[in-house]
Amino acid sequence: MIHFVLLISRQGKVRLTKWYSPYSQKERTKVIRELSGMILTRAPKLCNFVEWRGYKVVYKRYASLYFCMCIDQDDNELEVLEIIHHFVEILDRYFGSVCELDLIFNFHKLPRAQAYYILDEILIAGELQESSKKTVARLIATQDSLVEAAKEQASSISNMIAQATK
């Protein structure tokens, strides 16, 4: 199973974290520090896997962003590498160009929360739950439309409140 997902920029800045196994805040910080030290320093042509504390961490670099997933000893590394790619393809389809991923996660353009919602449709409880890109895209679109409606409702209410309190 996947124990956590980490997105780290090349400078070691954290862009997204999702923990499927319990880690305390202190442990999380330590894990991130340890792993970014290990992964960011690796030369480009080496394996996309590192052994770490009896687990394996599979990572892949897209532009200036590292996607890392921590898995068990007996999991299939190459499969996880493709799960990462699957995630990236869906993000790419949703957000547009993959080259700007780092920007996306840097909040300049879009809420990062969206990336979490997408991840939640792909992985659940540390397992891949949906391998069809279409299904994921459809689900996210449904959510968006409903959320959009809710947002309009909310803003109209807030407008009303704003007007009422004027």
Add this chain to the structure above:
Amino acid sequence: MGSQGGFGQSKEFLDLIKSIGESRSKAEEDRIVLREVETLKVRLNDPNTPKYKLKEYIIRLLYVEMLGHDASFGYIHAVKMTHDENLLLKRTGYLAVTLFLNEDHDLIILIVNTIQKDLKSDNFLVVCAALNAVCRLINEETIPAVLPQVVDLLGHQKEAVRKKAVMALHRFSQKAPGSVSHLVSNFRKKLCDNDPGVMGAALCPLFDLINADVDKYKDLAVSFVNILKQVAERRLPKSYDYHQMPAPFIQIKLLKILSLLGTGDKKASEQMYTIVGDIMRKCDSTSNIGNAILYESICCVSSLHPNPKLLEAAADAIAKFLKSDSHNLKYLGIDALTRLIKINPEIAEQHQLAVIDCLEDPDDTLKRKTFDLLYKMTSSSNVEVIVDRMIEYMISINDSHYKTEIASRCVELAEQFAPNNQWFIQTMNKVFEHAADLVNAKVAHNLMKLIAEGFGEDDDTADSQLRSSAVESYLRIMGEPKLPSAFLQVICWVLGEYGIADGKYSASYIIGKLCDVAEAHPDDDTVKAYAVTGIMKIYSFEIASGNPVDLLPECQSLIEEMLASHSTDLQQRAYELQSIFTLDARAVKKIMPMDSTCDDIEIDKNLSFLDGYVQQAIENGAQPYIPESERLGISSISDFRSHDVHEPSTHALRFEAYELPKPSLPHNIPPVLASSTELVPVEPSYVIDIPHPTSAPSASDTGSSELKLRLDGVQKKWGRPTYSSPAPSSSSTDLVKVQNEAPRPDSASSSKPKTRDSSYDSRKQQTEIPPEKQRLAASLFGGSSKSEGRQPPSQKNSKTQNHTSDKSRSSKASAPDTAVKPSQPPPDLLDLGEPSIASSVPSVDPFKQFEGLFDFTQETTPASTGGVDGASKDSDFTSLFADMSLSAQSNIDPNPESNGLGGSKVEPTSPQLNKGPNLKEALEKDALVRQVGVTPSGQNPNLFKDLLG
């Protein structure tokens, strides 16, 4: 596409992100975040903050926490947000709690109610959000609160909900297997769900359940084979394709399940051969995902009942992986090789050069994987090279986790396969010197035991030689600074016991050394205790043998210091030492008999020598003794009525649960062994549930309808013997080898120059045509894939490479003479089942080949470009082999040292058996040794945790 830009984010938020993005240092970032924390604290607690603003603050809080700061002050607001009616806020609330909280957090209890309500919602998105939270947050205690609703959702009309419900149940079964045990049939039913996504999700819990108890699900094998067949035939919707492969993630999961079901089950395996073979054929080996499936198929093949055709296909795939330029594929190739050599040891031979390349690779991950492989294929013939390599690597790394692992592996291999005790002690010294505090304390005791018991034979000379060599090496080592405590304990014990045994060192010299140790480690009470006991032993030996004894001044001061010690243990030892001096020789001999560690001390547990005294006391009117348990039984019989009579009851409170009154199985028996001997329940009814039963293979149903005792998986789990694959027997390989060698043009003249040629050819080939190298390696090491077709071009190369030839000649010269004329060729590094050739055959001397091989590997370092340099390095390796062949001849040359080789407690197999020509037998031995050993297999990731306590 990204139409939500902005999404209610304020400029403030964007500025925050921007400033953090632009911060130059961690300190600056921290300052910004801390300021943000203050702002959020104020705003979140302000009751007038509008709800839609709250949402943004919660997301900002997520950001803060992600950057490693404490955001716990805002958790409660996230929890409150899940209660909101507005979907937008609710969703944000659920996202926040799943990211903030762990399942053991106190606030969970406040969410359970909301989750219960939301699971019943009409809006499936609300249900989805709630199920996401269920997967993350529900713990063992709260499972019952939501379980009924989640089960209901299995029948929800939306497939997204069904899928998440299955995954939630999967999570429950991970956390508390008992909670969903009655729901197993639901998982089975979900295999037939109309939506492939739901079916794929159902594979996750089924995989876990099957992993826990294979026998219950044997009937499903046919269904899984069918599903896999349909997936491979592209019957699933196109949207599940990934890089032109049909639903690869589902395929991989299914292959994993099949390998569980087929393990040690011939009948089930036979049902799977066709489909696994098909998949391997269809895999697109140019894409990553194709290789992922291929790799999973190899894993599956390696755990199924062996099938020659599939094994061959797997071997081909591994060869492709290893030849690849991609490190990822090499890594998988090594891993797959590790799995396959369990069944077919010969396969490793073909890839020796590739394996050695990986071992030398700068990539640490690859290197470690290769060590895993070497660890699995260690036998008594190659243990020295492998363990030396491991230790070398162990010294070079800092990662304490892996250091621990590799140190325990070294110890394990050394204990199992040590060719002689001398080597064992040297190896242990090295391991202890660098990682003593990382290995199990038991290892230290084993080492002491070995030195004490020696070879366990009558040959005392060998024993004392071993001991004096141990003493000598310890006297040399102990001067070094910073030795680990556990190692010092061993040193002190050995010096105390055997320091003066051979008369080489005077008592006062050893005592002085021991005093030094105690002095140098004032804070380590255990080492001091060992040291002072060592001193006591030596003084007693001296007194007992009637030698004049004078108390050394440093020893005197040590005793005085210890008498005043806070540790009562040290005090007692010091007092004991003091009192030794007041006794006469006879008494001392009784207290501290010389060399008596191995003698059994008889303890009269019944204290029968007191019988007379007790009798007398009772006669004088004393109360008879009543055992504690009986006393309790009388006094509080009402309280303990339900208790087992023989259960030891104590006065203390019991915190642990009362165990079930069933006889526990012995721990060392693997669970599979136990379960597979049980009767298999038959559940043929599920066959009906298969979506497309028409396509079932013909042989499918016959197996599940008979009730019988399954004994056929029992041995296979660990040992090779029962599993011997239909690989060529040793004699036939022999034949192949002879045939292959005979037609060589110059085999009659002399084998030596030719082998030298071919050995550096490999080097030459290496640099020029990497794929060629591997085939050449196979031919070099006498694998079955030998062919003469490749020989001529490589000989052409040889003429252009005179200096290399010189080099290998010089390296040959540096090898000890004893090794040059092997009547049986000594085993090579990757020796796994290659039978040795009869001496009459004009054999290729594997020695030279090895020199060449390692020569090449040395060449990669710039320092060894000079011929002499390389030669001196070679001698390290060759001398190892020299050792080996020496010991292999031990039956001819009965020198006392090698005579005792066989009797060691640690290595129960005799060297003749292991090193003899019959390697199959040796392999079986090794398998047996592993079976008997502490850790039967490296499969278990907990192995080292277990080892290390």
